[in-house]
Amino acid sequence: MRIDDLFKALMRLDDGVLMRGAFFTLLSAAAVFLLIDVRDLTAMNAELPGFDPMHQNQPILPPALTDGMPNAPPVRPASPNEVLRQPMKFELTSGGVLLAEGTMDPGAGARFAQELEARGEYVTTVALNSPGGSVDDALAISKLIRDKKLNTKVASKALCASSCPIVFAGGLGRVAEKDAVVGVHQVFNGSTVRPTAEQAMSAAQSTTARVARHLDAMGIGAGLWINALETPPDRLYYLTAKEMADFRLTTEPVATAKKKG
Structure with missing residues (x-):
């Protein structure tokens, strides 16, 4: 023809x-x-930086998402790398604040549940300082925080990156103080077992759907997860205070959060 x-x-x-x-x-x-x-x-997978912050040969924070040379985070977190690399620990501090600090290793969700079972009546707010980690544990912690009607907080110069914003989203009230470092990126396979391409695609799609459904249930705007999906796992999309408010990741403006200390 x-x-x-x-x-x-x-x-x-x-x-x-x-x-x-x-x-x-x-x-x-x-x-x-x-x-x-x-x-x-x-x-x-084995060569991309920022995959597992518990590994000493990988940076604790991936660089910011850029078109050219990668940029440093907007604010340097106050905690040393060795604190952020440790398996997540929980410490009850004054004012009913439970500090959740370190990497969300497999099992962090179960330890968090045990902590609330033992001392939950004293906890009103979960303060986060974490470079992320296991998505399954992040979802479990986030759901329990919402079930218990607790608040969440990222203090000034504290870190909440990778899967940590999933936990942050669970708070009934959510505060990010001035200079809090909050960033998102794509989910990835952090296991030492390398799947086939088809298995990796299936797992990524399934996990992405679970996270998107959870964030929607928590009342978080779709723009947050869209930015995560657009950001490779060796980069982070660092959120501004305005973006966090626009995506309803925070429920109070920065100025109000500062007054509460």
């Missing part, structure tokens, strides 16, 4: 057929590119 005959035939198709054809073509292309990206990510 000649080009002009093909063009005439296409012109006789209704708009609905053309739109459906274009949609499925784009969907097929997207699936191909996603598979390629997952295969590339699976191959690179």
